[in-house]
Each structure stands twice: as C-alpha cells, then as structure tokens.
Amino acid sequence: MGWLNKFGNNKYSFSKNLKKIEKREQEEREWATTPEIGKIATPFQRNRSKINQLENANVKKLEPIREERKEQVKGQERLKLVIDGAILECSLCTQPKGxxxxxxxxxxxxxxxxxxEVETTATSLIFNGNCTKSPNSASPCASVMQTGSWKNTGLLKVQEKASLLQRSTILCLYGRTDIKITDSGQISEPEVIKTENAPVTNLEYDLKIKILSKDFVPLGIPNFKGKTENGTIIFEIVNKKAEVNNLVFYI
Structure with a gap:
C-alpha cells in the first residue's frame, strides 16, 4: 500500500500548491485595485521611479541648452543666402505666402x-492673392504692387549686386507693409552630432509581449507522477519604436 500513500501525498502537495496559486492571484487582484498612494513599492517600481527621476532631471538640464541652440539656429537661418524658390510673406495679401x-x-x-537686390518687381515677388488695401480687396497684388529697395542685405556681392539674406525685407509702397522672407529656399544639411556622454532623454517604447505557450499552468508544480509540468514560459517580444539594449523582467 506504499504506492497509495505516495500517490496520496503527491495529491495533497498538488492541492496545496494550487491553493497557493489561488491565494497569490487573489493578492494580485487586490493589489491591482489598491490606489498608488499607500502601496509598498516593488523592486521594479522603485527602479522605474529612479529611471523616471533621472530622465526628468536630464530633460531639465537639456532645456537651457535647447533654447540656446534654437537661438543659434534662428540667427544662422536669418543669415542664409536666399535662392530661387524662397518663401515670401505679406500680411496684406489674401494669400499671405508668396x-x-x-x-x-x-x-x-x-x-x-x-x-x-535687383529682384523688386511683381515678376520676382509672386503673390497669387488680392491686396486687402485695395477697394473691396478686389485688386490682385501683382497689379498694385509698388516696392522700395531691399533692406538688411548681405555684404556678399553677386554680379556686383548685394545678395539677399533671409532677414532681408522690402517695403510695399501701396500697402505700406514689409514683405518678408520666411524661408531662404536652401535645404538644411544634417550636421554630425556627438552623442558620447550625452544625457539620456525620454524614450518612447512600443513593446508587445505575446505568450507562445498554449498553457503554462501549473508553472513547474509536480504532477501526480512527480514530474514537473510547464517549468518555463515561452513568449515573443516585439519592439517597434526606440532601440532597446537591455530588458529586465520582474515576475
């Protein structure tokens, strides 16, 4: 009858382990409904909190650098040579962009x-809208446009004429408003950026985890024959956004 006692002990052990699983699942359900305030942080939560603090600190450190960089870029943009196809703007035109x-x-x-600086006529400054300064805004800009001379031109001479910069403006004498250049027409070339020792910024992840095992219960608990069932979980991880070098899982 020894085999019966052995069978009975394993059956009792299996039942006991199932109760442990049920108890753990109940605790997890209760934990999920517990407000964040008052929870005892798990090691994973504490680690995630430290990472968030580091990311927020790095963002604050980078803010003044980014603002300074924006001002530098803005200053550089204003000094760019203007080329054919540049974008103009007139606030009095029904279609402001030219x-x-x-x-x-x-x-x-x-x-x-x-x-x-010789590009001063309607054949060079092309606007497709009407001038709102004209009666009932009925006159096309091309028909009423009268301009002065370009201001804030560059020191560089092209064919003995002053070059236009993105900061350059020209006065429309009819509407008494400045026509501005908002885009020089040049294509910005990417510069080499050194990322070594750069602070870590916030990254967006799109991780999807798919369990490939059809069934992973009872997760390594011995069966009636004393053999371990489903000792491992097989799953697939797919990341579609930021590059991930390391992943840490807490179960």
Whole structure:
C-alpha cells in the first residue's frame, strides 16, 4: 500500500500548491485595485521611479541648452543666402505666402540662382492673392504692387549686386507693409552630432509581449507522477519604436 500513500501525498502537495496559486492571484487582484498612494513599492517600481527621476532631471538640464541652440539656429537661418524658390510673406495679401522668382542671371547656390537686390518687381515677388488695401480687396497684388529697395542685405556681392539674406525685407509702397522672407529656399544639411556622454532623454517604447505557450499552468508544480509540468514560459517580444539594449523582467 506504499504506492497509495505516495500517490496520496503527491495529491495533497498538488492541492496545496494550487491553493497557493489561488491565494497569490487573489493578492494580485487586490493589489491591482489598491490606489498608488499607500502601496509598498516593488523592486521594479522603485527602479522605474529612479529611471523616471533621472530622465526628468536630464530633460531639465537639456532645456537651457535647447533654447540656446534654437537661438543659434534662428540667427544662422536669418543669415542664409536666399535662392530661387524662397518663401515670401505679406500680411496684406489674401494669400499671405508668396514665392521669390530669381530672374537675374546669377551664380547658383545649391544648384539654384542666388537672389540679389535687383529682384523688386511683381515678376520676382509672386503673390497669387488680392491686396486687402485695395477697394473691396478686389485688386490682385501683382497689379498694385509698388516696392522700395531691399533692406538688411548681405555684404556678399553677386554680379556686383548685394545678395539677399533671409532677414532681408522690402517695403510695399501701396500697402505700406514689409514683405518678408520666411524661408531662404536652401535645404538644411544634417550636421554630425556627438552623442558620447550625452544625457539620456525620454524614450518612447512600443513593446508587445505575446505568450507562445498554449498553457503554462501549473508553472513547474509536480504532477501526480512527480514530474514537473510547464517549468518555463515561452513568449515573443516585439519592439517597434526606440532601440532597446537591455530588458529586465520582474515576475
């Protein structure tokens, strides 16, 4: 009858382990409904909290650097040479955005003609809308446009004419408003950025975990024959956003 006693002991052990699993699942359900305040943080939560604090601190450190960089970029943009196809803006036009057409034969910049101070007429300053200063806003900008001379031009001479910079403006005498250049037409080339020892910023992850095992209960608990069942869990991890070098799982 020894085999019966052995069978009975394993049956009791299996039943006892099932009760432990049920108790743990009940605790997990209660934990899920417990407010964050008052919870005792797990090691994973404490680690995640430290990471969040580090990321927030790095973001604050980077803010003044980013603002300074923005001002530098803005200053550099304003000094860019203007080329054919640059974007213009007139606040009195019903279609405020216009295009600068370089008609004067000049050397090219980025394979397009470089703009100079001679581009002052409606054939160069192209707006498709009507001037709101005209009666009932009925007159096309091209028909009423009268301009002065370009201001804030560059020191560089192109064909003995002052070059236009993105900061340059020209007064429309009819509407008494400045026509501005909002985009030089140049394509910005990416610069090499050194990332060594750079602070870590917030990263977005899109991790999806799919369990490939059809059944992983009872998770390593011996069966009636004393053999371990489903001692491991097989799953697949897919990441679609930021690059991940290391993953740590807490179960």
């Amino acid at each position: 295009i600068l057409k370089v008609n004067f034969d000049t050397p090219s910049t980025q394979e397009k003609r470089t703009a100079t």
